[in-house]
Amino acid sequence: MRSKWAILWLLVVLAVGAHQVWFWFSARLDTDVLALLPEDEQAPEVGAATRKLADGASRELVLLVGAKDWEAAQRAADVAREELSRDPSLLKPSALDASSLDVALELYRPYRDRLLTPAQRAWLTRATAEELGGTALMKLYQPAGPRLTDWEADPLGLWPDWWAARAAESTARPRDGRLWLSGEGREWVLLAFHSQVSAFALGADGRITGVVERARAAVTAAVPGSRMVVAGVPLYAEAAASQASNEMSTIGIGSMAAVLLLVWLTFRSVRPILLVGVSLVIGCAVAISVTALVFDRVHLLTLVFGSSLVGVAEDYGFHYFAARQGKPPSERGALMRGLLPGMVMALLTSVVAYLALGIAPFPGLRQMALFSATGLVGAFLTVACWFPHLDTGALPVTPFAQRFATSLARWPRFTSTRAWWTGTAVLALFILGGLWRLKTRDDVRQLQGAPAHLIADQRELGRLLGLPSPAQFFLVRGQDAEQVLEREAKLKERLDVFVADRMLPGYRAVSDWLPSAEQQRADARLSARAEAQAVAAVAEATGEAPTRARFADGVLTPEQLLASPASAAIRQQWLGAMGDQHFSIVMLRGLDAPSLLPHLAEAARGLEGVRWVDKTQEISGLLERYRELMGGLIVLGYVAVLLLLVTRFRRQAWRAWLPTVVGTLFTLAVFGWVGEPLQLFSVLGLMLLLGMGVDYGIFMLEHPGEGSAWLAVALAGVSTLLSFGLLGLSATPALRSFGLTMLLGEVAIWLLTPCCRLPAGKDVS
Template identity: 45%
Template sequence: MLVVCLLVGHNAWLWLGKGITPDTDILALLPADERDPVLQQSFTHMVDSAQQRVVVLVGAKDWLDAGRAADAFQATLAPHAGLLAFDAMGDEAQAGWLASLQPHATLLVGALDEKQLREQPARYWTDSALARLYNAFSGPKLGAFRDDPFGLFAGWAQERAGETPVRPRDGRLFVAGEGREYVLLTYTLRDSAFSLRAQQAVLPMLDAATGAVQRAVPSAEVIKAGVVLHAAAAGRQASGEIHTIGVGSMLGIVLLTWLTFRSFKPVGLTVVAIGIGFLGALSVCWLLFGRIHLLTLVFGASLIGVAQDYGIYFLCHRLGADPALDSHRLLRRLLPGLGLTLLAAVIGYMGLALTPFPGLRHMAVFSALGLVFAWMTVVCWFPALIDGRSLTAGPLARRYRGLVTRWPRLSGGPVSLVLVAALGGLAVLGCSRLQVDDDIRSLQSSPPELIRDQVKLGKLLDAPSPVQYYLVRGSSAEQVLEREEALKRRLDPLIVQGDIKGVQALSNWVPSQATQAARLALVEDKLLAAGGPLAGLAREIGEDPEWATATAAHLRVAAAPLKIDAFLKTTAADPWRHLWLGEVEGEHASIVALRGMRYAAIPALAQAGTNLPGVQWVDKVGGISSVLGRYRAYMGWVVLGAYAVVFLVLLPRYRGRTWRVVAPTAAASILTLALLGLSGQNLQLFHVLALMLLLGVGVDYGIFLQEESGHGSDAPWLAVGLSAASTILSFGLLALSGTPALRAFGLTMLAGTALVWLVAPCFTVTKEETHAMPVLA
């Protein structure tokens, strides 16, 4: 009682005092790459750069309508700047980053201009400068003519602007596509995108802003994207599933218990046992991990269908026993079987803890602890509160127990052999058709409209993929920049072929010192040398030689070496800062991102980085999918090992009948795989994880039936029926989950549990067989 009071008090403090909120970060289910911290940090940089941002495109066929719609959207969100802050990107910001780069302007030469400097004659550059001076349509002009007479810095800036289709227009950010003109609005979320509080506040705000747009310009289109939108969708889905699975399972168990025992006391005690299991698991998991994942609670809701097995086992034996028999004596007789069922279930759940997924480890620990607390509640409380006169057989118990005499038994007869052969053929056929699919994208569960908006926005903004990129490493920042430049030369043919549209890299903005020196030498030789294009330009515009000398000196002043650390402190670096990892674990690293990548070009992109020192192609989707496949195979062997462990644990008690305890679950697992194959389901890691749990659940039924096999008692038969029905109900509801991983898990458990229920009674033995194979008392 003291332990229960402590659990209730601790849970009350967690929810009411501390105000905990479950974590909704789906990435918690993914494996952390602990062997390569640089690679892991690169992925974190790419994800974090977008995690706190909400990107909105407000579009219309007419630019003025798009502007009015954007104003309505902004006005609605303006009072909530403390939660969702607007990122101002106007002319002042552009002027700021241009000014910060002006001291290095002479060194900043675009790739096309560098090529022309090497190939074009002096007259070309004199004519180019004259065109810039006298022709209003000769190209962009940044600053005074003397600051950039040949347009090299302007060409470089235009090249950098080409890294995104977004352009400034009338004090807004503008992009066009699909017959519409869009205003780009970006917001920064102040709280974590995975905070339930932030999600609950932000979504109504965005919906209200969208409504304001529709009222202002009914024909306007609003496209929204952001991690918070996907996290909120997952949170809503998981919250709904907690109620559906947990409440549905509980109602089903209550109904089954009432129809069996025709009393509220077993119902109340079963609910208490499950409740204490849930509270105990939550408290201990919080103490161990300092957090609780929302999917852990969803998955934990399914343990309701398992935790009640222990109470049902005791209640069914109490119903069928002599009313004069003391409940504590009855418990002592049942305790070996109860202990083995708990041990087998915990072995099954602990198999999940062997995975590299933090989320699954939390689920395994939560569920195992919940079973332990529920088991202890049954052992400590049920004998004291239930006596021989507390229970009366209800209509379900009376009708169901009549089936025990008619259920088929496995024997050496022809009917049994034909049935076994038929099931064996079905298993071989189904398993031969079973395919595997470890693609992480098959676990995508975001609403279609969110995915559609994300894809459309990505195309309009030409955004790079955050999960496919190059990781470049070196012993120094300078070496990293040099290796980036070597990689970009490799990628130039792929840009020409259309496999990618462009590259985003810090070396686009900060060339290596060797490249800066080479470009300065090229400018000196081709433009500033005596008698060169600059001198020719002075003659053409009527200036004396001193003007050319002074202009050359002015351009040399604007040739201060640009260092990466200095650039990262400027406003120009804000959109690209996530590409630079800096020093990690004693080495420097950066990210080279790809714009407009075709997925069919991934093999060519991977090949482009080979044999380049310090360059690594990163395909996070492919990498995680590979990990899922590797651990699917690994967990398959773990399942086989768990069968061996359970067999050895049960062997001292059941001796020659041990195989009868384990065989029903093994047969059900094989048939479940066959059914997956026949139904066209692809095998995933989560199917295998469910087979691990099925071992723990199914062996319970084998233990129940073998404990008093041949003694003529129908209590184990009734216990197996009620337990299986409750488990099927809870995991059947889990199979309705909108989360693909949980749905795969639930479908496997649904089919597997039903099959164990049907098969396990076939392996019971008669009284004569029991006497021939004595069981250790």
């Protein structure tokens, strides 16, 4: 029977191996940070809007190249463009320059008469025939110069003002065929490049980052005193890939090397090292394959988190070889049968704890949960099915193992004495004081671990260009495109109050570039009447008979605008049809005052079809809710685990349960005393402590008084400390908090477990 299970598991492992070849050659890794975030529970369209904004920027690099004077800035920009364009398969210049204005002019020219600003609309409504005629005469006789159109097509000179209002959405202006702005003591040239590779398919080689840094160095060398500021999703994606790769090497390889060193010191044999290594490799391979099959793609952060699996999955191999020492090979089958009940119970508690991660609606957490749970199952099945067949040689007790196993007799044991109760009281006061000081923090920015220089460049570029925020916006809904544009117009009336009061620099809406059909028709009638009066006044004053140009009969439609390159600025804000509704996004520029956010939320109140979205606040609220939910689940989990332990260990179950409870409270108390806030990822660490910490007590109760059980617990505890403790080195704040939680909790549980062991000569009955 054991041979059948071994063969069956071999077939599964071979299938996993074939899948691994396909997985690594098909680049099924994901670096998109949005994939880690929960979907909006009440409004899926909010998630779609966020995704649309992210997709629109996922391949774009925006650069500002600046110098003390305009000539130097142009030279520096030419150097930067040349360096960044060397590899057309990597980066391609975007059509973001003064020439792009010609494309937009051609699109809008037939509809010029129905493109009015609110100020123009108000003026045309109240202006007299004399005022209109005077303005038209002034425009007719003004000095010749560059014009957007001839006088007959725009006798009142309305169109330049409309374009000036559109240009106000950015501080960049055309100059010498480039886009220029001045700020912070420099003249800047605006450049844009499009990545030919998806930002979320980038590897850890940092190709775009390398090109950008070479361009930065070339600019500085060619034009001393010049500066290049660059931002874009591809740079963040490459930084995330590089960081994840480094951390996987530090955490995964480092912890595996530490585990194998422990195995060597304990057993002084290559066979345990190889077999434990095989169980770890197979466990990780199974985890990757199952996760890829369920989620299609595996996130890099999942691999970083999963690399700590090494610290848990080797427990089963340790337990087997610790019990195997000093016993003849002929007993290995019976030995495994005796170990299986305790190992299965330990596996169940760990898997349940890992799968609890999947309750929260975070795709990233669900991946981590499935990855870790299946990885443990894979490692366990490798030990249970293969070790009795592959472990054929002798395994004598080494001096190191002997000394460690006998140290259990010298380890203090909890007894009802004054000294123990005094120590317990001191510990209780420490825990209560720490819990009293414990604070919470639920901030989505804890998911970020971007390099500081990228964040600094992003902020500077956003400040200079006045870019809109992708985290706070208004989502406008309507039965059709026309209703969406009409509702945008009503929202803009309220936002104009904030702009007039200088509380908000501005906003960007689709209806700025595409008024509703009804508004276009009304503006066309208004401009036709006013311009007819103006042309008549000019004819009377000059004795000539000028005529007003003819314009398109219909209206400019969303389909026409979106099909033109002129829509590049607002294309990502038009969501179009989703289900039976249409949606658009109104974005806000220069939003850097948190105190303004509640007022903006109030601006949407009472406007049908308009919703204020503060994605940062929404996700932070989700983090808070699920932290509270997971906290409640931990309490229920402790109760459930205690009941499970009671079914096997009866009145002695508290000995396996209490160390984990105290270790959890001790960790929270330390956080309180040192000022480390409690967050969702800390709570997730506490959940895993429940599953893994109880394992040590189970091993000690299953084999009371046996030095091999203590040896297995000691090895498992130290290796877990190494792997999870290394997570505290992660540059990702969430993983670092998780690692610190596991480090403190594991130390406390490991030290307390032998103190709660059974008295000598007593069993669990």
